Amino acid sequence: MTGVAKRFTLHHQNGAELSVLQGVDLEAHSGECLVLDGPSGMGKSTLLKLVYANYRASSGRITVQHGGAVTEVTTADARALVALRRDTVGYVSQFLRVIPRVAALDVVAEPLLEGRERSDAARTEARAEAARWLTRLRIPERLWALPPATFSGGEQQRINIARSLIRPRPLLLLDEPTASLDPANTRTVVELIHEAVARGAAVLGIFHDPEVGAEVATRRIDMSRYRSAA
Numbered sequence: 001m002t003g004v005a006k007r008f009t010l011h012h013q014n015g016a017e018l019s020v021l022q023g024v025d026l027e028a029h030s031g032e033c034l035v036l037d038g039p040s041g042m043g044k045s046t047l048l049k050l051v052y053a054n055y056r057a058s059s060g061r062i063t064v065q066h067g068g069a070v071t072e073v074t075t076a077d078a079r080a081l082v083a084l085r086r087d088t089v090g091y092v093s094q095f096l097r098v099i100p101r102v103a104a105l106d107v108v109a110e111p112l113l114e115g116r117e118r119s120d121a122a123r124t125e126a127r128a129e130a131a132r133w134l135t136r137l138r139i140p141e142r143l144w145a146l147p148p149a150t151f152s153g154g155e156q157q158r159i160n161i162a163r164s165l166i167r168p169r170p171l172l173l174l175d176e177p178t179a180s181l182d183p184a185n186t187r188t189v190v191e192l193i194h195e196a197v198a199r200g201a202a203v204l205g206i207f208h209d210p211e212v213g214a215e216v217a218t219r220r221i222d223m224s225r226y227r228s229a230a
């Protein structure tokens with residue numbers, strides 16, 4: 001990220017501008033876990049959403065190494081973003097966007113099939129891998145065939161984590177992945193982050209539990225330095 005700024009236009013307040021981030025210069029390398037520190041409202045989630053292109057930067061450049069080339073996130077078209085998200089950037093949001101009527105096992109297996117031939121063998125293999133993730137994240141087997149819509153908050157969050165991490169992407173964006181998890185599952189997620197970093201992923205994460213942040217961080221970013229003066 002080079003010179004990145006983000007301003008929101010508040011349409012319900014006569015188009016007033018809210019300046020959230022400015023002057024963001026940040027690099028994340030393979031094998032690094034950058035933990036974003038700062039109080040509520042400092043723009044931590046906004047920064048992750050800029051990298052994932054949920055939000056467009058108001059100015060500056062965001063580039064991601066993708067498939068042997070560099071993708072300019074700030075100007076990428078929809079097609080390039082689909083490829084970037086499929087192969088390179090994983091994002092664990094705070095909430096699962098539930099897909100109606102799809103079984104939890106298939107929700108988790110789906111990213112392994114994207115962009116590949118959907119043969120019976122490929123589906124079987126993807127479901128077997130999804131089953132390993134669900135087991136590791138302690139989702140009871142009786143839930144695997146059910147859509148996650150009615151799952152508890154913690155169960156949905158674990159489905160979300162499994163779905164986002166099952167495909168080993170080089171850049172992971174984690175927005176409070178352990179917020180609704182019990183201690184055992186929090187521990188598992190810490191292990192998963194360590195494993196991702198060990199295989200060479202770069203991680204940008206927000207953790208409200210200071211112990212979790214301290215355990216996974218290889219570098220800490222004080223977000224107050226990007227606070228806009230406006």
Ligand SMILES: Nc1ncnc2c1ncn2[C@@H]1O[C@H](COP(=O)(O)OP(=O)(O)OP(=O)(O)O)[C@@H](O)[C@H]1O
Pocket residue numbers: 008009018020038039040041042043044045046047
């Ligand atoms: N889509 C949006 N439209 C208008 N304002 C927004 C939008 N998204 C975020 N903001 C504002 O940007 C500021 C930063 O929000 P953000 O969610 O990035 O903070 P945060 O540091 O992640 O906070 P928390 O720790 O509470 O999650 C807030 O004042 C928020 O209201």
